[in-house]
Amino acid sequence: MTRSSPVPVRLRGLAGNLCRSAIVMGLFGFIQTSPAEAASQKHPSRHHHSAQHSSTTPVELKAQPGTELDRQARSLNADLLDDAARHNETPIVLTGTAKLAPKQKNMILFVQLQSYRLCGSAGCTTSIYRRNGNKWDTLLDSVNGSIRIARQRHNGLADIIIDGNDRWVFDGQKYEDTLNSP
Template structure:
């Protein structure tokens, strides 16, 4: 189903209202540039204690935006074939003490790329001239925990889904025995 620009804008506005009412901060910048900030949800207990939110925002034309678009070229090309222009949100964070490698968080937002669970975010690490995928396609707010495994901070997705670094990539602890 293809939505007109007007209907898509109304859909985004409804989503923004729902997200704001649920405690997730959403900021829309002037001139149609979208900027989403992953803010803390107000969860029960201390689920957010000891974590730092990852801020994702639209940064058109920057080096981060260019790298994000290269890393997700296949998804962006598919969206273009379906007459969509996804919003590319990026952010960086330090996941290890004295970290030298850049960690890039990328989220693509469009009608086709986002579902009922929200839009997916992927995490990449710069490794020389290439990028390694550390975590691919998770849904929900992303926070960085103080706890570390194999030298890298744990990632907490959507308040309670903890991902730990196995030395190469992040693994979901919910799938662990």
């Protein structure tokens, strides 16, 4: 009989140690799961977060080149687009619309410009406009993060939720942040 190599013995010892470590880590919640597994697990903080999202509707922004929405968005942001062109950039223009009141008559336009110069570490900014006759009023200028429409309203228009927890309310003319300034 020949003596076996010490490598398998070391590997078996290493495998046993790894297995014990995984069990301990699993018991204390240190093991991360895949996104699919994480989505199927129930966590109190996630449940609360998803409950918050159940009463809101996401604003869908997409590129719509050649459409009337795209033309309006480019017109409203001509100064930013001109500046980007001077720096040899062609921003992507994303647009979307949303209903902010039950009997809304005027169009609400969401516009996001994406380019190296126009986006920063916090992401790209989005502005919100409302059609007022032949002109557009700026309701909210340059916010970063995902945008959701809440069911709760102030002064006739739905509250806006930025990045899941920053609530903006309509004051009759424009949206105001509800977070206290430091």
